[in-house]
Amino acid sequence: MSRIGVFICHCGENISRTVDVERVAQEVGRLPGVAFSTDYKYMCSDPGQTLVKKAIQEQKLSHVVVAACSPRMHEKTFRKAVEAAGLNPFLCEMANIREHCSWVHENREEATVKAIDIVGMMVERVKKNRILPTITVPVTKRALVIGGGIAGIQAALDIADCGHEVILVEREPSIGGHMAQLSETFPTLDCSQCIMTPKMVDVANHPKIKLYTYSEIELVEGYIGNFQVTIKKKARSVDEDKCTGCGVCMTKCPQKKIPNKFDQNIGMRTAIYVPFPQAVPNTPVIDRDNCTWFKTGKCGVCQKVCGPGAIDFEQQDTLIVEAVGAIVVSTGFDLYTIAEKPKGSPIKGYGEFGHGKIPDVIDGMTFERLASASGPTGGKILRPSDGKEPKQIVFIQCVGSRAREKGISYCSKVCCMYTAKHTMLYHHKVHDGQAYVFFMDARTPGKSYDEFWRRSIEEEEAVYIRGMVSRLYQKGDKIVVMGSDISVGVQVEIEADMVVLATAIQPQKGADALAQKLGISYDKYHFYSEAHAKLRPVECATAGIYLAGACQGPKDIPETVSQASAAAAKVMALFSRNQMEREPIVARVREAGCVGCFACKKVCAYGAVEEKEIRDRQGNLIKVVAYVNPGVCAGCGTCQATCPSKSVELDGYTDEQIIAMIEAL
Amino acid sequence: MHPENQKHDFEPKIIAFVCTWCTYAGADLAGTSRMQYPANVRVLKFPCTGRIDPVFILKAFQQGADGVLVSGCHPGDCHYIAGNYHARRRFAAFRKLLEFIGVDLGRLAFSWVSAAEGGKWVEVVTDLTEKVRAMGPMVEFKALALEEQWSGAIDTPELQEAYDAI
Numbered sequence: 001m002s003r004i005g006v007f008i009c010h011c012g013e014n015i016s017r018t019v020d021v022e023r024v025a026q027e028v029g030r031l032p033g034v035a036f037s038t039d040y041k042y043m044c045s046d047p048g049q050t051l052v053k054k055a056i057q058e059q060k061l062s063h064v065v066v067a068a069c070s071p072r073m074h075e076k077t078f079r080k081a082v083e084a085a086g087l088n089p090f091l092c093e094m095a096n097i098r099e100h101c102s103w104v105h106e107n108r109e110e111a112t113v114k115a116i117d118i119v120g121m122m123v124e125r126v127k128k129n130r131i132l133p134t135i136t137v138p139v140t141k142r143a144l145v146i147g148g149g150i151a152g153i154q155a156a157l158d159i160a161d162c163g164h165e166v167i168l169v170e171r172e173p174s175i176g177g178h179m180a181q182l183s184e185t186f187p188t189l190d191c192s193q194c195i196m197t198p199k200m201v202d203v204a205n206h207p208k209i210k211l212y213t214y215s216e217i218e219l220v221e222g223y224i225g226n227f228q229v230t231i232k233k234k235a236r237s238v239d240e241d242k243c244t245g246c247g248v249c250m251t252k253c254p255q256k257k258i259p260n261k262f263d264q265n266i267g268m269r270t271a272i273y274v275p276f277p278q279a280v281p282n283t284p285v286i287d288r289d290n291c292t293w294f295k296t297g298k299c300g301v302c303q304k305v306c307g308p309g310a311i312d313f314e315q316q317d318t319l320i321v322e323a324v325g326a327i328v329v330s331t332g333f334d335l336y337t338i339a340e341k342p343k344g345s346p347i348k349g350y351g352e353f354g355h356g357k358i359p360d361v362i363d364g365m366t367f368e369r370l371a372s373a374s375g376p377t378g379g380k381i382l383r384p385s386d387g388k389e390p391k392q393i394v395f396i397q398c399v400g401s402r403a404r405e406k407g408i409s410y411c412s413k414v415c416c417m418y419t420a421k422h423t424m425l426y427h428h429k430v431h432d433g434q435a436y437v438f439f440m441d442a443r444t445p446g447k448s449y450d451e452f453w454r455r456s457i458e459e460e461e462a463v464y465i466r467g468m469v470s471r472l473y474q475k476g477d478k479i480v481v482m483g484s485d486i487s488v489g490v491q492v493e494i495e496a497d498m499v500v501l502a503t504a505i506q507p508q509k510g511a512d513a514l515a516q517k518l519g520i521s522y523d524k525y526h527f528y529s530e531a532h533a534k535l536r537p538v539e540c541a542t543a544g545i546y547l548a549g550a551c552q553g554p555k556d557i558p559e560t561v562s563q564a565s566a567a568a569a570k571v572m573a574l575f576s577r578n579q580m581e582r583e584p585i586v587a588r589v590r591e592a593g594c595v596g597c598f599a600c601k602k603v604c605a606y607g608a609v610e611e612k613e614i615r616d617r618q619g620n621l622i623k624v625v626a627y628v629n630p631g632v633c634a635g636c637g638t639c640q641a642t643c644p645s646k647s648v649e650l651d652g653y654t655d656e657q658i659i660a661m662i663e664a665l
Numbered sequence: 666m667h668p669e670n671q672k673h674d675f676e677p678k679i680i681a682f683v684c685t686w687c688t689y690a691g692a693d694l695a696g697t698s699r700m701q702y703p704a705n706v707r708v709l710k711f712p713c714t715g716r717i718d719p720v721f722i723l724k725a726f727q728q729g730a731d732g733v734l735v736s737g738c739h740p741g742d743c744h745y746i747a748g749n750y751h752a753r754r755r756f757a758a759f760r761k762l763l764e765f766i767g768v769d770l771g772r773l774a775f776s777w778v779s780a781a782e783g784g785k786w787v788e789v790v791t792d793l794t795e796k797v798r799a800m801g802p803m804v805e806f807k808a809l810a811l812e813e814q815w816s817g818a819i820d821t822p823e824l825q826e827a828y829d830a831i
Contacts, residue, residue, distance in 0.1 A: 653711060
């Protein structure tokens with residue numbers, strides 16, 4: 001007979017406000033098998049845990065049910081406490097009476113009845129729980145970092161500096177990401193290239209970092225400590241080992257008018273190219289869509305001029321498999337291109353702003369390239385249409401962001417600050433120019449941020465107009481901006497030479513597809529979800545995968561760098577052990593019942609099911625049965641629901657346990 | 666007045682089978698966001714919808730559930746690669762069977778609720794509760810369960826014959 005202890009938590013007032021915890025403790029105390037039941041204000045606190053441990057020893061409890069918050073929150077905490085008191089941790093279950101009960105119901109009677117049901121269900125379940133031994137698995141002390149922007153670079157450097165091997169995968173031909181595109185950075189106005197490129201060189205030179213650029217993640221298999229990742233290295237058409245990066249090929253390439261994505265398509269590049277001169281690695285890529293050789297089979301100038309003979313038109317995409325123990329995802333962001341309305345997306349475009357139709361209506365990143373010393377204009381602010389210097393410039397904030405009716409309700413976080421920076425850069429470069437900013441609010445939380453914003457108004461003469469723009473149109477070579485100034489209640493019309501839109505930050509295209517490969521969750525905008533918004537902000541719910549940077553949500557550079565270092569610290573903590581414990585929630589085959597149909601093998605996504613021969617003492621084959629490799633099994637239980645003879649069981653979720661729960665209702 | 670505080674003649678019993686990674690987390694999010702929904706639902710957590718055996722649904726109806734909800738990760742987003750696809754196939758076939766034996770399919774709902782969709786969880790649970798409330802109690806299976814129980818009465822000729830043969 002079991003001696004179950006039930007511990008009901010008040011969670012301060014979070015549970016006791018709507019659930020009559022004393023009554024729950026009383027009613028549950030009457031259930032068969034329950035030997036002890038009590039309530040306490042904070043069960044997860046030190047005295048609360050001590051209460052559990054003491055009760056286990058004094059009352060000789062065989063099983064424990066803690067009725068408190070979600071098991072996703074504190075299951076580990078209480079299992080540890082139970083283990084410390086000498087019980088197997090898997091004899092402890094949590095009944096979720098906070099997230100699933102007290103927080104979602106107002107009626108005290110209904111909530112109390114529901115809480116009694118939930119606890120009763122878990123009491124019946126825990127009776128059927130078995131002692132499960134912890135499984136230890138080896139840890140591969142190599143990390144994979146996906147995305148080579150500032151987040152990925154920081155995480156890779158931190159992990160590598162700790163002595164562990166890092167594989168850094170970047171989709172573009174060079175690492176650097178969006179930070180490499182920026183001109184100067186707020187709030188110190190130091191040049192982005194000057195602080196970014198040394199880090200990029202550090203990555204290239206680090207003996208512990210293996211860099212795959214122009215590469216993408218094809219497949220991710222395995223689990224924490226033991227991932228196998230297949231990386232697709234796209235054909236560069238240039239042999240990286242032979243190329244010296246002299247750049248002669250680029251000067252001789254006859255295709256010179258291809259818009260450069262790095263320069264937001266206002267600068268031009270050749271068909272064989274590096275995205276920018278400071279690229280790492282400094283090995284060019286042939287853009288096969290625009291290369292004369294690949295289009296017509298003639299030309300081959302680059303091959304003729306290349307001294308080391310590095311050009312290889314025959315190169316193919318290659319697949320590389322790497323074994324890693326942890327993964328940092330740092331795929332960053334993309335700007336909401338309001339010119340093209342995304343297909344099938346709930347997001348509505350901003351036709352009224354003429355982006356994509358009026359050439360001098362540009363986005364913030366394009367302004368960065370115009371202001372950058374290494375940009376297509378050499379750092380001069382010039383209009384894309386006619387190359388003239390704009391004397392009146394209008395900045396519009398919150399384009400896409402905080403616009404529920406347009407499909408995005410979140411704040412992109414960095415635009416207030418970078419627009420303030422843009423007005424300063426403009427004022428520094430065009431002394432007789434005037435900058436206007438249409439804004440909703442200025443959001444400047446951050447060290448020295450508000451001072452920076454004030455400076456743009458007080459010292460750099462930017463005119464801030466609180467209100468939104470309703471319409472833009474071209475009139476001669478001017479753009480007429482019509483908006484309202486709500487602080488004085490008048491309509492404003494400005495004849496501008498150039499308009500800069502602070503468009504919303506969105507996750508990279510394909511963020512959802514990568515999440516599906518990794519098995520991590522994402523929100524409706526495709527930002528990746530962290531395991532806990534406050535307490536586990538850099539970890540995914542999937543063990544062994546960590547997040548850094550804007551792929552999780554809009555972030556500025558200091559925040560991104562902090563999160564990247566935090567993710568690296570998590571990886572290093574994992575790598576500090578040779579072996580790690582994993583939950584013993586794995587499937588097991590009851591060989592006596594197995595008929596060897598291997599339906600389980602067909603549905604197992606992990607290839608954990610193997611064939612095992614059963615022989616008698618003489619060595620005669622009796623039958624072939626299924627065997628689940630516990631190291632590979634991820635514990636989804638699909639095999640169990642599929643097995644026609646019910647001969648495979650998932651520990652922790654056996655039919656017995658589930659049926660007991662249903663019968664309790 | 667909040668809908669929860671209204672008095673109803675009939676409070677249906679709803680059992681939800683959910684996966685731990687998406688829908689359970691989505692229900693947690695509904696909690697942390699303090700959304701409100703009817704208190705009729707009881708949630709059973711599974712690692713994956715792939716683990717959910719159709720027998721559990723039958724068992725739930727037998728135990729007096731008036732409605733059953735099965736919910737997991739969106740197609741393609743399964744934490745276990747493909748468990749929800751297996752579940753989808755299994756339940757597509759199972760629904761036909763249930764319909765064949767005469768269960769009103771309105772009592773059984775399948776949905777995809779991700780970890781970020783607290784609002785959708787509330788919507789799905791509220792919809793099913795109100796729909797089942799309008800349909801009234803599920804009596805067919807309860808009667809079956811009662812029949813299955815040994816009452817001690819010898820009320821059929823077959824039983825009498827068997828009894829006499831002892």
